[in-house]
Amino acid sequence: MLSVFFGVIQFSWLYYGSLQASKKLYYQLLIRVIKAPLRFFDTTPIGRILNKFSKDFEVIDIDLGLFLHNVIANDGWCCNSNKQFVIATIIFVIIYMIIGTLYSKASRELKRLDSTTKSPLYSQYTETLNGITTIRAFNVTEQFMSEMLTRLDNNIRPFYFLWMANRWLQIWTNGIGAFFPFIAGVMILWKLQEINASLAGLSLSFSMTFTSQIMWSIRKFTQLEMSLNSIERIVEFLNIQQENYHEVVKVKERKSSEKNWLMNGNIKFENLKVKYAEDLEHVLHNISFEINGKEKIGIVGRTGSGKSTMSLSLFRFLEASEGKIFIDNIDISKLNLEELRSNLTIIPQDPILFSGSLPLSSSKSLNNHALTAEDSNVTSELLINIFSNLDTPISEGGNNLSQGQRQLLCLARALLKKTKIIIMDEATAKIDFDMDEKIQKMIRNEFNDCTIVCIAHRLQTIIDYDKILVLDQGCSVSKFYQMCKQSGDFEKLKSLALKQS
Numbered sequence: 001m002l003s004v005f006f007g008v009i010q011f012s013w014l015y016y017g018s019l020q021a022s023k024k025l026y027y028q029l030l031i032r033v034i035k036a037p038l039r040f041f042d043t044t045p046i047g048r049i050l051n052k053f054s055k056d057f058e059v060i061d062i063d064l065g066l067f068l069h070n071v072i073a074n075d076g077w078c079c080n081s082n083k084q085f086v087i088a089t090i091i092f093v094i095i096y097m098i099i100g101t102l103y104s105k106a107s108r109e110l111k112r113l114d115s116t117t118k119s120p121l122y123s124q125y126t127e128t129l130n131g132i133t134t135i136r137a138f139n140v141t142e143q144f145m146s147e148m149l150t151r152l153d154n155n156i157r158p159f160y161f162l163w164m165a166n167r168w169l170q171i172w173t174n175g176i177g178a179f180f181p182f183i184a185g186v187m188i189l190w191k192l193q194e195i196n197a198s199l200a201g202l203s204l205s206f207s208m209t210f211t212s213q214i215m216w217s218i219r220k221f222t223q224l225e226m227s228l229n230s231i232e233r234i235v236e237f238l239n240i241q242q243e244n245y246h247e248v249v250k251v252k253e254r255k256s257s258e259k260n261w262l263m264n265g266n267i268k269f270e271n272l273k274v275k276y277a278e279d280l281e282h283v284l285h286n287i288s289f290e291i292n293g294k295e296k297i298g299i300v301g302r303t304g305s306g307k308s309t310m311s312l313s314l315f316r317f318l319e320a321s322e323g324k325i326f327i328d329n330i331d332i333s334k335l336n337l338e339e340l341r342s343n344l345t346i347i348p349q350d351p352i353l354f355s356g357s358l359p360l361s362s363s364k365s366l367n368n369h370a371l372t373a374e375d376s377n378v379t380s381e382l383l384i385n386i387f388s389n390l391d392t393p394i395s396e397g398g399n400n401l402s403q404g405q406r407q408l409l410c411l412a413r414a415l416l417k418k419t420k421i422i423i424m425d426e427a428t429a430k431i432d433f434d435m436d437e438k439i440q441k442m443i444r445n446e447f448n449d450c451t452i453v454c455i456a457h458r459l460q461t462i463i464d465y466d467k468i469l470v471l472d473q474g475c476s477v478s479k480f481y482q483m484c485k486q487s488g489d490f491e492k493l494k495s496l497a498l499k500q501s
């Protein structure tokens with residue numbers, strides 16, 4: 001009864017402790033990854049991140065506590081039952097330690113290989129799922145399947161060799177271990193006069209179980225070492241670079257005029273230079289311009305000219321390598337990131353929605369207002385047919401809505417959030433011309449007291465805006481007139497611009 005009692009306490013304590021530790025580690029890792037800079041996600045395959053959060057934590061949650069217990073329990077056994085065979089035991093332990101070291105070295109490396117080859121497998125799997133329609137459309141199913149099988153093979157190979165290493169250990173420990181009962185037998189016969197029958201029996205039976213026990217000791221110790229590999233892999237991730245979240249200038253320390261920042265929505269870029277990584281070239285070169293509050297500015301330029309990079313810099317997803325951005329005269333690099341981002345709204349090029357019901361706001365009455373408000377006819381006209389009720393299920397990534405519908409939903413979200421600055425990154429690119437026109441009308445009515453920065457491909461979208469910035473290879477250029485001329489719709493654009501003004 002005492003054994004059961006202490007056994008239960010021992011396991012409860014061990015598992016409680018290991019789960020607490022695992023929870024703490026998981027939380028730390030999650031925060032580190034969430035706060036990692038954009039570059040980290042560009043350079044780290046998604047499979048590697050998934051692997052840490054899934055397989056490595058499975059090992060930590062399930063195996064680590066058990067293996068630790070096994071090692072403690074097993075090694076205890078070895079220590080207290082070998083009084084009669086001290087010398088023989090020491091010799092055998094030394095031999096086993098040599099074998100164990102070889103085994104442990106090999107299996108640790110194999111386990112590491114097993115973990116690292118899992119990441120490409122996860123990446124391939126996620127990519128295949130995301131691009132399943134493209135894969136089928138291009139009829140490259142076979143190619144992807146064979147790549148998947150290759151990666152699967154690469155992953156299973158170390159696993160197979162790990163089991164081979166286990167067998168190797170067993171052959172050696174059993175082979176050498178057979179000598180131990182043999183020596184015990186010889187010694188019993190040799191000291192037949194001094195040893196009584198019960199002690200001889202005990203010694204023989206001990207010597208026979210000794211081999212298997214020592215083999216399990218080595219295996220369990222190595223298993224523990226291997227599972228600590230997962231901790232090592234996670235700790236490695238805990239050192240990733242972080243976005244600068246710290247508030248350099250605390251709100252209460254600011255000048256009183258600065259406390260209520262974002263009352264006007266002025267934006268100023270001052271000689272801004274931005275690059276995606278230290279070792280890459282600048283993507284924006286010396287950009288300087290100013291937007292007054294409530295102004296609507298359009299940003300146009302060829303593909304790859306740096307338009308989206310500019311919006312990323314406003315949110316400080318990319319930090320300026322030189323120059324500054326000011327919002328209402330506050331240098332945004334001195335703001336707390338959370339404060340900065342919560343005061344800006346973006347309608348991104350490729351909106352991602354999370355699964356659940358309509359993700360507009362936690363307040364349903366507010367949602368209803370945004371979608372059906374009488375004073376916002378355009379909005380209701382745009383959205384009511386698509387989203388008949390607020391419990392409309394949204395599938396993972398918003399896949400059950402078209403890209404255009406997702407952008408509309410983001411617009412509705414922006415309407416509710418009503419921040420002073422709204423950035424639209426080709427927000428209406430996936431929406432038809434008529435709808436685009438209606439949306440532009442809505443933007444003018446609903447966001448008339450906001451500063452709007454609109455990145456657009458269609459000149460028509462921004463033709464009536466207060467200011468236009470043309471980007472070319474990361475520099476601002478004076479080419480708008482030329483672009484309008486080249487578009488082939490010059491007269492139409494001109495009349496639209498004149499109509500609005």
Ligand SMILES: Nc1ncnc2c1ncn2[C@@H]1O[C@H](COP(=O)(O)OP(=O)(O)OP(=O)(O)O)[C@@H](O)[C@H]1O
Nearest residue numbers: 042276280283301302303304305306307308309310
């Ligand atoms: N994550 C990234 N890592 C490194 N370079 C990048 C990254 N994203 C964009 N770039 C580079 O930055 C430059 C500007 O890209 P950006 O996405 O800002 O262009 P864009 O004008 O928004 O293009 P588009 O109209 O196609 O959206 C390009 O030369 C591109 O190669």
